[in-house]
Every structure is written in structure tokens, then in C-alpha cells.
Amino acid sequence: ADRRGSSETPFSLGDKPMRFIITAQAGTGEAKAGTEPTFDENLFISYMKFNEEMHKAGILIASEGLNPGARSARVDQHRDNEGQRDGKRHVVDGPFAESKELVGGFYIIDVESLDEAIGWALRAPSGFGNDDVLEIRQLTGAGDLPPEILKIMNTAAPTWSASGWH
Numbered sequence: 331a332d333r334r335g336s337s338e339t340p341f342s343l344g345d346k347p348m349r350f351i352i353t354a355q356a357g358t359g360e361a362k363a364g365t366e367p368t369f370d371e372n373l374f375i376s377y378m379k380f381n382e383e384m385h386k387a388g389i390l391i392a393s394e395g396l397n398p399g400a401r402s403a404r405v406d407q408h409r410d411n412e413g414q415r416d417g418k419r420h421v422v423d424g425p426f427a428e429s430k431e432l433v434g435g436f437y438i439i440d441v442e443s444l445d446e447a448i449g450w451a452l453r454a455p456s457g458f459g460n461d462d463v464l465e466i467r468q469l470t471g472a473g474d475l476p477p478e479i480l481k482i483m484n485t486a487a488p489t490w491s492a493s494g495w496h
Contacts, residue, residue, distance in 0.1 A: 349438060354436065356461075380453065389441050444466065447468075
């Protein structure tokens with residue numbers, strides 16, 4: 331059943347959706363910044379069918395591929411001459427050559443448990459070279475935060491809070 335249509339208040343204390351992000355990245359030494367994988371139509375069709383299967387199951391919140399590392403930038407915390415953070419940010423332009431830094435894409439899914447998220451990840455196609463490793467991490471939800479933090483969030487960002495943050 332599709333759980334995305336819930337009418338529960340996003341910040342109710344009993345509401346703890348299990349949303350996970352699954353990021354796809356190359357295995358160690360597999361990808362190079364700025365390189366595109368060879369297009370394989372059958373593999374691409376497998377990906378689209380996998381997305382369709384998750385969508386029909388009502389668990390797929392988002393699924394996106396990311397442009398190669400060559401078209402990227404990073405905004406880092408600036409450090410002063412002594413290595414201390416100074417509260418400012420600065421831009422570091424890509425490409426980022428480290429293969430461990432290249433994320434090929436992601437899925438955001440809403441499932442009952444980490445085990446279920448792992449089960450879906452095990453079914454995901456692989457073969458483009460930027461999808462050899464799938465990392466699964468639970469997203470922070472309202473049920474993960476103490477009531478005093480939720481109150482601050484609702485006060486500081488009432489429109490965003492009411493929009494359905496989970």
C-alpha cells in the first residue's frame with residue numbers, strides 16, 4: 331500500500347516514517363571524474379523497470395541520477411590559518427577525482443525497516459560503473475528528534491514544517 335498519502339501531522343511524536351536514501355557510487359578505482367559510462371539500452375531499461383516496481387509498491391519518493399563529477403562544486407566550511415572553523419563558507423570547484431567522491435545517483439524510499447531497504451537495494455540493477463556500491467542510510471525524521479527540537483523547528487520554519495517534512 332502507498333504510505334505517502336498520510337494525513338498525519340508531520341511532527342506528531344508517534345509518526346516515525348522509515349525513509350532511507352540509497353546512494354550509488356563506483357567501486358574503488360572504478361570511475362574517473364568527468365567520464366561517462368558506455369550507454370547500454372538493456373541495462374537502462376532494467377533501471378527503469380526497477381524504478382517502476384518501486385513506484386508501484388508505493389515506496390519510491392525520489393530517484394535521480396547525478397551528472398558526472400566534472401560538472402560540480404562543493405561548498406566547504408572555511409578554516410582560518412590555525413585550522414579553526416571561522417563560520418564562513420567557500421566554494422571548491424570540481425571535478426573531484428577521487429572515485430569514492432563520485433555519487434552516480436540516489437533513491438529515497440519509504441519502507442518499514444532497514445532490512446526492507448536492503449532487500450530493495452539487493453534487487454537494484456548494476457553495470458554502469460557508477461553504481462557498484464549502494465550505501466543505505468536512514469534519513470532523520472520527526473520521530474527521531476526530541477519534542478523541544480520539533481517545537482523550535484515549528485516556530486522557526488512554520489511553513490516548511492507544515493509542508494510535510496518527515
